[in-house]
Amino acid sequence: MVEDAPKFYEVAKNIIGLTEGRTIIAHNARFDYSFIREEFNSLGYNYKRKVLDTVALARKLFPGYRSYSLGNICRELGIVISDRHRASGDARATVALFEMCLEKDAEINGSRSNLIKNTRISKLNPHLDPSVIESIPEEPGIYYFFDEKGSLIYIGKSNNLFSRITTHLSNNTTNRSMEMRDAIASIEWEVTGSELIALVRESFEIKENKPFYNRAQRKSQFQWGIYSSFDRNGYLNFTIAQVRDRDSHLCLLTSKEKARGKLIQITETYNLCQKLTGLYETDGACFHNNVGICRGACTGKESAEEYNERAFKAQEEFIFAKKNFFIVDTGRNEEERCAVKIINGKYAGYGYFNINDVGFGLTAIHDCIISSQDNRDIQVILKSYLRRNRVEKIIEF
Secondary structure (H helix, E strand, C coil): CCCCCCCHHHHHHHHHHHHCCCEEEECCHHHHHHHHHHHHHHCCCCCCCEEEEHHHHHHHHCCCCCCCCHHHHHHHHCCCCCCCCCHHHHHHHHHHHHHHHHHHHHHHHCCCCCCCCCCCHHHCCCCCCHHHHHCCCCCCEEEEEECCCCCEEEEEEECCHHHHHHHHHCCCCCHHHHHHHHHCCEEEEEECCCHHHHHHHHHHHHHHHCCHHHHHHHCCCCCEEEEEEECCCCCEEEEEEECCCCCCCCEEECCHHHHHHHHHHHHHHCCCCCCCCCCCCCCCCCHHHHCCCCCCCCCCCCCHHHHHHHHHHHHCCCCCCCCCEEEEEECCCCCEEEEEEEECCEEEEEEEEEHHHCCCCCHHHHHHCEECCCCHHHHHHHHHHHHHCCCCEEEEC
16 A cells, blocks of 8 residues: 555655644654654654644543543544544544534533643643743753752653653653653753763762652662672682672672563573582582483583683673773763763762863863762672763773
């Protein structure tokens, strides 16, 4: 059916013209709108339009139905759909549903109703200025929610501030989510440029400010650690244990199962002994030795020197390979970069510098750093981020 249809880039300009200054109306609008935005993103264009969701409208104006899928709600309201699951049929059904919503809204709320202008308004705290929402940028950053008394009630981070904040403001998933949404009287945010800085800031500020709705994040979620030590025969062993305040751990994880999974991964990757990685409790040989996989560290057949060469490489997965370095990533504008400073393998702070100021060495980067204390959560954040993401550069010093 779409074999001879034009490519998106061929119709993109027409879509911009057709929708300029208009509101996109759709059933489950976030789903459709996300595809349109993604297509424009691939063309390097930041497409942004107001969106109105007939699912939210129907739930508000016609409460009590079991399902609000387009087919079911139209059937309940007596709207006949022809050519179902085709663009024209579904679009006509959405138009008919929207017209019924307009009539119902006028009947309930009068001609001055704000519901159709913004389906979120009916759900928001009356002290929250809806115009503030439209000014939220679609960039990485950290955001703050305040209640009517000006008390900070929630801190969050996102790669897209607008998307994440509006998700909070339209969240109907749990009682707690709706309770927080109703309490939000004002919003502040700060663009960070890099998601890494947003992660670091969020972690520190939640622990420092202890917002009411961040209760689950006030304490470290990383309660299990992987540790290393030498046994009496000189072999490097790995173990799992619950974390204590001053532990010298290699790695922190949220559950014992995840810690065990990590040990299984390094055991297979570096051909380590199951007994020496704590995966197989025995007084003799490990299971892998019995089937010819383990090289015999558990029985003394493989020397500690030979075995530890691989074990040390496995250990490097848990620690910063470099001791003193900067993690340099995107800044808040084209001429700026952010930097995270690591000294002796520990987090030392972050900052922003102008790329035009580093022509004579690293002084500008060192000077921009705001000193901060290391903690177990920051270590996990940094190591995890470096494993999952490509930063602009790593600079040793």
